[in-house]
Amino acid sequence: MPFTANRAFKESPRLITSAAGIHLFEPSGRPILDGSSGLFCVPAGHCRPEIATAVSEQLQKLDYTTPFQFSHPGGFELSRKIASLTPAGLDRIFFANSGSESVETALKMALAYHRAKGEPSRQRIVSRELAYHGVNFGGLSVGGMVKNRQGYGTLLPGVVHMRHTQTVQRSFTQGQAEEGADLADDLLRAVQLYGAESIAAVIVEPIVGSVGILVPPQGYLQRLREIADQHGILLIFDEVITGFGRTGCPFAADAFDVRPDVMTMAKALTNGSMPMGAVAASTSIYDTITSAAPEGTIEFFHGYTYSGHPVVAAAALATLNIFEKDGLYDRAAALVAPFQDAVAELASLPLVTDIRAYGLLAGIDLAIDGQFGRRGFAALKALFEAGLMVRVTNDTIILAPPFVAEASDVAQMVDIVRSVVSRL
Numbered sequence: 001m002p003f004t005a006n007r008a009f010k011e012s013p014r015l016i017t018s019a020a021g022i023h024l025f026e027p028s029g030r031p032i033l034d035g036s037s038g039l040f041c042v043p044a045g046h047c048r049p050e051i052a053t054a055v056s057e058q059l060q061k062l063d064y065t066t067p068f069q070f071s072h073p074g075g076f077e078l079s080r081k082i083a084s085l086t087p088a089g090l091d092r093i094f095f096a097n098s099g100s101e102s103v104e105t106a107l108k109m110a111l112a113y114h115r116a117k118g119e120p121s122r123q124r125i126v127s128r129e130l131a132y133h134g135v136n137f138g139g140l141s142v143g144g145m146v147k148n149r150q151g152y153g154t155l156l157p158g159v160v161h162m163r164h165t166q167t168v169q170r171s172f173t174q175g176q177a178e179e180g181a182d183l184a185d186d187l188l189r190a191v192q193l194y195g196a197e198s199i200a201a202v203i204v205e206p207i208v209g210s211v212g213i214l215v216p217p218q219g220y221l222q223r224l225r226e227i228a229d230q231h232g233i234l235l236i237f238d239e240v241i242t243g244f245g246r247t248g249c250p251f252a253a254d255a256f257d258v259r260p261d262v263m264t265m266a267k268a269l270t271n272g273s274m275p276m277g278a279v280a281a282s283t284s285i286y287d288t289i290t291s292a293a294p295e296g297t298i299e300f301f302h303g304y305t306y307s308g309h310p311v312v313a314a315a316a317l318a319t320l321n322i323f324e325k326d327g328l329y330d331r332a333a334a335l336v337a338p339f340q341d342a343v344a345e346l347a348s349l350p351l352v353t354d355i356r357a358y359g360l361l362a363g364i365d366l367a368i369d370g371q372f373g374r375r376g377f378a379a380l381k382a383l384f385e386a387g388l389m390v391r392v393t394n395d396t397i398i399l400a401p402p403f404v405a406e407a408s409d410v411a412q413m414v415d416i417v418r419s420v421v422s423r424l
């Protein structure tokens with residue numbers, strides 16, 4: 001099993017056999033509240049019949065067609081739909097099958113763009129400490145989570161890590177910290193050290209998710225954008241977690257009012273029902289890459305057997321229709337205040353050493369119990385026994401409720417966290 005203590009799991013397995021709405025069910029039928037929207041990917045609630053119907057119909061009509069030199073109407077319809085949601089100008093969509101593949105695609109796109117533009121020396125990628133960009137080789141190399149990198153050697157060369165933005169001084173900050181935008185100047189230091197002509201792109205998660213919700217200080221992302229613009233560097237936002245409403249806006253780029261050149265997405269795109277990732281690129285990147293290739297040749301030599309898979313595209317279209325029909329962006333935005341208010345009250349618990357929240361994401365740090373991650377794992381198991389599914393990373397509990405949850409559901413989730421953490 002991935003990212004699992006396999007031997008310990010054998011002793012005390014946690015199995016889920018069905019799900020509906022904001023609940024998961026154990027084999028015994030015991031309900032578990034889904035406080036993490038699956039793995040940040042089920043905002044519209046589990047087992048939506050609209051998605052099941054769309055998938056079933058598509059399976060009977062066209063189950064597969066090769067994406068190499070062929071396509072199907074659903075792929076274009078989905079591209080147009082995604083482009084209508086992404087920030088203006090980010091309207092060229094490329095499909096992958098996961099967040100990790102989206103990251104690989106985005107990195108390759110950045111390199112291909114500079115080559116097409118006649119600047120092949122731009123090959124370095126700047127990223128950040130504590131970043132998570134998936135598990136494949138490029139994403140792991142630009143990633144900054146120490147445990148993920150350990151055990152895999154030196155990884156790719158040409159990656160420069162900026163500092164992360166979290167400090168003790170910024171503990172318990174509500175929303176964005178006022179101080180810290182100057183940390184974006186680490187990008188400038190990379191330019192000074194290596195030369196802009198060697199740097200292809202800077203990749204960041206607008207809100208760092210997997211290490212426990214690190215919110216950028218005010219002006220930080222704007223400053224990154226400015227420096228990237230001044231030096232011809234592409235700005236890539238990894239919106240695999242933050243995309244599709246998690247911040248209360250369609251994308252974090254909207255929430256922070258910064259437009260990247262390339263944006264990755266996955267997870268909520270199919271409401272977790274099918275594996276899919278996508279990359280949105282600016283028109284100028286698309287035009288540069290396509291016009292550099294001779295007429296009739298393949299412009300971007302990249303893709304997957306299942307890129308834009310017809311059945312998965314049908315699931316994604318059904319998901320985005322649910323977002324519209326149920327007004328899920330508005331629902332998410334309306335849930336932000338009750339969620340954050342409830343979470344903020346956990347600050348009084350003696351074990352809680354920091355809380356960071358933005359939109360419908362919250363990271364609750366617990367004091368380390370001798371060994372890094374031990375208390376977090378204990379919390380995960382105790383919360384599950386108490387009927388709440390969360391994501392735990394090291395000693396941080398992450399809450400990310402589904403958008404269809406009511407304020408009372410969110411209060412119940414936070415109550416469970418309170419009683420379990422008080423007992424730990």
Ligand code: PMP
Nearest residue numbers: 098099100132133134238240241
């Ligand atoms: N990027 C970010 C920001 C993520 O949070 C994740 C997954 N949590 C990924 C990439 C990788 O996505 P996947 O697990 O679908 O490969």
